[in-house]
Amino acid sequence: MTRQKFRLPVGGLIDRLQSIEFRFDGKRFEGYEGDTLASALLANAVRLVGRSFKYHRPRGIFTSGSEEPNALVELREGARREPNTRATVTELFEGLSACSQNRWPSLRFDWRAINGLISALLPAGFYYKTFMWPASFWEKVYEPQIRRAAGLGRASSRADPDHYEASWHHCDLLVIGAGPAGLMAARAAARSGARVLIADEQARFGGTLLDEPVVIDGVTGVEWARVCIEELKTADNVTLLPRTTVFGHYDHNVLGAVERVNDHLAEPPPGQPRQRLWHIIARQVVLASGAMERGLSFTNNDRPGVMLAGAVRSYVNRYAVAPGESAIVFANNDSGVRTVRDLKAVGLTVRALVDVRSNVDSAVRAELEDTGTQVFDNSVVLRAHGTTQLRGARIAPRGGGQGVDLD
Structure with missing residues (x-):
């Protein structure tokens, strides 16, 4: 069983006296009462949780709620097996068994990720225009293989034992x-x-x-x-x-x-x-259902390790989980500063605050820079670096110009 490497030593609304054992892709982990499957995986340094639908790009936990697009897993086993369950809203319970889906032969080494290298040959609807002959092969050969490659989980074929x-x-x-x-x-x-x-x-x-x-x-x-x-x-x-x-x-x-x-x-x-x-x-x-945060667009913004700022604050404050060893915060509103402060409050390193707005408040700039955080205003994140794990990002002025890479 792995150690909860990214669990913060204090804080959160979890019950540290009630440890819970669970499995993900056959490997045993430990979490606490009050965790979700997503927060427990993050605490155990599990960043890669799935693959994208078509190109099988690596995907990580992006949110902390029901809007989660990436962390879809198969939950339970046997007759209770349930596909496409969001790890972010799955409460941790003793003996929980979950596995990743839409990958072969394994999550980390997915051979179907080759689709990304030949993406120019696989435009939208290509299968309807390509696999047309012989006609009898569509139902018997082509469609089953395409569905198997692009499917999102397997439902149980056994009768549901619950009522x-x-x-x-x-x-x-x-x-x-x-x-x-x-x-x-x-x-x-x-x-x-x-x-x-x-x-x-x-x-x-x-x-x-x-x-x-x-x-x-x-x-x-x-x-x-x-x-x-x-x-x-x-x-x-x-x-x-x-x-x-x-x-x-x-x-x-x-x-x-x-x-x-x-x-x-x-x-x-x-x-x-x-x-x-x-x-x-x-x-x-x-x-009174609240609002959902919208992510910002940049190249590779779907890589494991890229998360919404609100989700970061949720994992830090509610679940006492560090989303990583260091962070770059990219924002277009004041929640970016709140995120930096919450991360620093639990001892995490924030390399930079990147704000698309001009003229960050001078007092905020001084506060952040005095504690080791660079402030880039009127700037954007152009690209995230890394494949199955985030390694850094390239930051550049909005109007173009020389960029800088940060780890």
Whole structure:
């Protein structure tokens, strides 16, 4: 079993007294209660987690939430095998078994990565124009081989041993999202006597308050969320649904949601469902699901080690995981400075802050440069260096000019 090389010695919302053993691609690792599969892999220095759909380019963990495009894995074994599961939202449990997909013969040495070298010969839709003769070969030979090369995981062919439930719920107010805005909306409505249902896709309510070192009303965001949640839990007119994704809003305020009742366990306890489908009829709906960060474009921005700034802060603050030994932060807004500060606060090296905006605040520039971080304003990252692991990046002025390589 490997040591958690990138686990920070203190901090985070994990339970360090509850260690959990799991496997990825047959190799044993250890994490903690409160980890996701993604955070536990990062803690164990696993950066390469998948391959791209067509060219089999190496892919790493990019986000910390349900928007994750890269870290898709096969979860569990046998009849419960589940393909295309996002490692970023998979709660770690004892005995969890996961494996990478869309690679052959192994994740690190994928022979199909040769597709990238001949990409000019493989444009979009090439298979419909190339594999046309003889016609009988398409269904029997060509299509099966193409699907095998480009597939994203294998579903189990055995009968599902679990069972599922469907339930109805009527409420005055449905709050979708249990971050700071959602919690405040639910609390205000509950205090007025309304019947409130609050749902969030994560196992723990709090949203970004769990990821950021913020202060609200003189207390930490985590403590503020805890007090608010306790008040909601004790209210008779409030129903809390963690691990629940609201997936559709239909006529007459009818909404559909899936509650992952026991997906965080190896198998459901006897008599309990694995998942529950909710039909929710609400008089009013508050959408407080937050926003998703958009990545910036540059060559090789899909390499393992390139991550969204918000995800970096989440892994550092919530899971006590260092995303790497050193970092270059590329930003077009003030979250870049917050990311640099959070990384430095846990002792990590930040080589540079690259900001596409001109005239970075002089006080911020002095603060960062005094602690060893170079500041490049009116600049961009042109290219990331590395293949299965990020090695550095080339930085250049926005208008063109001499660039510089940083490791």
